[in-house]
Amino acid sequence: MSTIRPAAVAGAFYPRDARQLDAELNQLLEPLDPGETRFGLPKALIVPHAGYVYSGAVAARAYETLASARGVVKRVVLLGPVHRVPVRGLALPGAEAFDTPLGRVPVDAEAGRALKGMSQVVVSAAAHQLEHSLEVQLPFLQRMLGEFSIVPLAVGMAGTADVAQVIDRLWGGPETLVVVSTDMSHYHPYNEAKAIDGATLVRIEAFATDIEHEQACGATPLNALLHVARGRSLAIKRLSACNSGDTAGDRERVVGYSSFALYEGDEVSQEEAGRTLIGVARGAIGHRLGQAAEPRLDAPAWLAQTGATFVTLMMDSTLRGCIGSLQAHRPLGVDVAENAAAAAFRDPRFTAITLDEWTRVQAEVSLLSAPQRVLFSDEVELLIKLRPGIDGVILEHGERRGTFLPQVWDGLPERRQFIEALRQKSGLATETRLIDCKIWRYQVRKWREGDFAAQ
Numbered sequence: 001m002s003t004i005r006p007a008a009v010a011g012a013f014y015p016r017d018a019r020q021l022d023a024e025l026n027q028l029l030e031p032l033d034p035g036e037t038r039f040g041l042p043k044a045l046i047v048p049h050a051g052y053v054y055s056g057a058v059a060a061r062a063y064e065t066l067a068s069a070r071g072v073v074k075r076v077v078l079l080g081p082v083h084r085v086p087v088r089g090l091a092l093p094g095a096e097a098f099d100t101p102l103g104r105v106p107v108d109a110e111a112g113r114a115l116k117g118m119s120q121v122v123v124s125a126a127a128h129q130l131e132h133s134l135e136v137q138l139p140f141l142q143r144m145l146g147e148f149s150i151v152p153l154a155v156g157m158a159g160t161a162d163v164a165q166v167i168d169r170l171w172g173g174p175e176t177l178v179v180v181s182t183d184m185s186h187y188h189p190y191n192e193a194k195a196i197d198g199a200t201l202v203r204i205e206a207f208a209t210d211i212e213h214e215q216a217c218g219a220t221p222l223n224a225l226l227h228v229a230r231g232r233s234l235a236i237k238r239l240s241a242c243n244s245g246d247t248a249g250d251r252e253r254v255v256g257y258s259s260f261a262l263y264e265g266d267e268v269s270q271e272e273a274g275r276t277l278i279g280v281a282r283g284a285i286g287h288r289l290g291q292a293a294e295p296r297l298d299a300p301a302w303l304a305q306t307g308a309t310f311v312t313l314m315m316d317s318t319l320r321g322c323i324g325s326l327q328a329h330r331p332l333g334v335d336v337a338e339n340a341a342a343a344a345f346r347d348p349r350f351t352a353i354t355l356d357e358w359t360r361v362q363a364e365v366s367l368l369s370a371p372q373r374v375l376f377s378d379e380v381e382l383l384i385k386l387r388p389g390i391d392g393v394i395l396e397h398g399e400r401r402g403t404f405l406p407q408v409w410d411g412l413p414e415r416r417q418f419i420e421a422l423r424q425k426s427g428l429a430t431e432t433r434l435i436d437c438k439i440w441r442y443q444v445r446k447w448r449e450g451d452f453a454a455q
Helices: 018-028 052-066 109-114 125-129 138-145 160-169 190-205 219-231 270-288 332-345 379-385 406-410 415-425
Strands: 044-047 075-081 090-092 097-100 103-106 121-123 149-155 176-181 186-188 235-243 254-263 309-315 318-324 361-368 372-374 392-397 400-404 438-442 444-448
Touching: 018 052, 018 138, 044 052, 044 219, 052 138, 052 235, 052 254, 075 160, 075 219, 090 160, 097 138, 103 138, 103 149, 109 149, 125 149, 149 219, 160 219, 176 219, 186 190, 190 235, 190 254, 270 332, 270 361, 270 444, 309 332, 318 332, 318 361, 332 361, 379 415, 392 415, 400 406, 400 415, 406 415, 406 444
Parallel strands: 044 176, 075 149, 075 176, 090 121
Antiparallel strands: 044 254, 090 149, 097 103, 186 254, 235 254, 309 318, 309 361, 361 444, 372 438, 392 400, 392 438
């Protein structure tokens, strides 16, 4: 008989209604500017666990780093402190899945078997029954990852070494993400809390492993993660920090919040990323023309993260093809290769590129942020909201849809001129009102051959 752990704090820490929860996540999660993209997904996150009105924005800054993790991260090792039921060691729930208003998340049974024989790991349904530190992370993970399983560990009385041993056992590869749930100091006056938390943040960045529970309520799993991260030479990046006095509480007795991302390997420079992506694009076209080996799409490893790209081909300063993806739905390397081949050989506006032309063609790769809906009450408000030179725009009406990359502003610098040209490109009748259309905007990071500095 299956055992499901029902949502315990829906309606208190976050909305119980799925539509309201979805809307709140939309508000909290902001599309990452492609210029802030770090090539390579985080291996671990440190996030707070208060009600979303208090700490949701801080947690969201961490979960935004998973924008390209869908289909890559399949398992989340989730560790947080117990608040209601004491437990010795690390407690699994003995359940097959956790429910949230957004659906059911399976518990990874294989991971449970891998932990058998570790004396510090126990099973306690009671420790999980009302615990919020893990549950509040699930809606964020559901939004960012889609399908995944969890290893939920409620951490009670345990030593750093014991918890670190469990994290090491479950470390895995790129399919596994480790999430440690912890708030910072509790119930100090605002300025005092800022000083205490400021010092703790510096210690976290230094991979300290002796942080006290008065400084971070999830100190035990936090210290353990930092111990493992230091041993594995991970890099750490502070993403956000504040306290309840900055969000939705008074300033007499505040609780602190912070979020961090931890990464394996060195950070990839924008120039290196550009060279790699341009190389994939040219390799995909050159291979079709018999002039190059088929490009590798599995190395470097960050090419496996999902991404939405456009590949633009120019010849003698004239457009020669442009095809792309508006939503991330496949590995970044595959997306660039497929879009490059389509721009060269299947753009309906042009004939297929020939071998003679290929030596004169320059490739440009644009990496898109997630599209964000633009809400407007009339055409004037829409035009005011559009940012020339910054926003790519998607226009949709019924079955018709078109887009202009931000680069198009160079030739159409006036807002009204830009949107009218996009309306024509989308094949809309002249009488179609913009108020009846759906509009999204996005930003890009682009690289051109011979010029790999970000534009």
